Amino acid sequence: MTNNIKDNNQKIRIQLEISEFNSDGSCKAELEGKKFKVFGAIPGEIVLVNIVKEFSDFTVVNVSEVLKSSPNRIKPPCEYYLLCSGCQFQHLDYKSQLKLKTKIVTDEILKNENFHRVKILDTIGSEKLYHYRNHARFTVAKKPPLRGNLGFVNRFSRRIFKIDKCLLMDHKINYLISLIQSKLQGMSQLSIRVGSNSGFALIQPDFQNIFPEIKSGQKKITEYFLQKPFRIGSPSFFQVNTKQAEKLSELLVDYLSLDGSEIVLDTYCGVGVFSVLIAPFVKNVVGIEISDSAIEDAVFNSRHLDNVEFIKGSSEESLKKLDFHPDIVILDPPRSGCKKDVLDSLILIKPKKILMISCDLESFMRDTEILCMKNYKLKLIQPVDMFPNTKHIEILAILEKIN
Known part of the structure; x- marks a missing residue:
């Protein structure tokens, strides 16, 4: 392979020209028909890289030296950057990170021709770029x-x-x-x-x-x-970026345009954060949670509210036994998304609005496409940067029932 250089330790370094970002935080590059995933690069740059791992159809590499630099490049502050693999964007200025995350969401949404009229807002940035994980x-x-x-x-x-x-x-x-x-x-x-x-x-x-x-x-x-x-039990889920989660919760109330008459179903409700925060603005809230620890916390956290109750059980089984029709459903599933039984039950329940929160774009697209095939319309997508300097993107979306 040409464009190979040996460093002082006799390790082979490869010179690559960077084309565009991938959704996993790496960049694309090709050399002599071979594809590379380049971590620590920015499109338009020329870099020297070290091989991290070779796969059958591509090779993962890390940038070791920048020969031609992007104006959006900054110096990564972490001594472990690219070595521990936890961060992907410390070398990219924050304004560019936010633009990139909006582009990643937009590109994925526009792959579905039925979503071409969806309103996609700019990614909401985080006040803290570091020291935000709790x-x-x-x-x-x-x-x-x-x-x-x-x-x-x-x-x-x-x-x-x-x-x-x-x-x-x-x-x-x-x-x-x-x-x-x-x-x-x-x-x-x-x-x-x-x-x-x-x-x-x-x-x-x-x-x-x-x-x-x-x-x-x-x-x-x-x-x-x-x-x-x-109150949060040790096994209970809670968002890792408290400040950004507070922003997301405020958006949840704003985007639903509540008038106080709504019955809200909060699936995968965890310790009851959304249930407690939305309760003053609606008629009733019912949360569903399978975790023993989380449901105990949710009941404790809502003890001062008389319009909130919780169902202990999986969302799949609890939705099948539901004896009321919610106007609004809040969906905040795990990274893997909703199971088929959950989506099937929602289609039968027919809530007027579904507010979906997702930390995985792939599972979000899969679940949203299923709902939109059954008389729901994706109206709005709001990306939120819960995880600065990493590839991860939180998505808040509104779906409305088509009469």
Whole structure:
């Protein structure tokens, strides 16, 4: 292969000209008929790259040197950038990140000719570009030389990459890492959740026998969300970017144009955040949640409201047994999207509006297409940047029933 250069360590570096972004945060490049996924590049650049992993139809590479730079390039602040594989866009200025995420959503939506008239708004940016994550799960190395050290698993090499701090994490998480790094022999996983607004911490599993000075093994934490206290159990789901989740929740109320007469069904309701926040603006809210921990938290968090109730069970089974017809359904499924039974039940229930929240564009498109084949129209899409400097995009969408 031409355009190969050996560095001082005799590693082969390949010179590539970058064409365009992929949806996974990499860029496209080709050389002598071979396709590359280039991480750390920007379209229009000429770069030298190191091979990370070779697949049958493409090769994953990381930028090692920029020969011709984009005006949108900035210096990544993280010493682990591209090595741990958690971030994809630290080298791209934030304005360009937001434009790119809007483009990724728009390009995917326009692949479906039925969605060409959908209103797609610009991606809403985050106030914090770093230190926004309130929760992290770390892997602890079991074997030397990293035994007892925590870090992340590189998604290509599948090896643990030790980190002493992560710039995406809340400062309180990084402080805790500094106290316990390299001293976790005998453990395999560690979860740290902090209240970005409350300052409380929840650490699992309990390791007070190793670090008696650090409180761990807590079952619940309190976080303030739009000035309201929410109890969150250790197994319960909660958005990792508190400030952006607050923005998303306010948009939810604004976009639904509520008049106070609505009955709202909140599926996959978690600890009841949306149910509690929307309750003052509607007649009744019913939440559905399968997690024992989350449903207990949801009931506790709504204890002061008389128009909110919860159903313990899966959304698939609970929707089949529903004995009322909601005007609005809030869908906030896991990354994998809605199961077929959920969508089939919604089509039979016929809510006037469906508000869908998704962190995965592929599953969002799949579920939305199914609903739109059954007399629903996709009216509006609002991307929200919940995860700055990464490839991930949160989507808020409104679907309306066609009479």
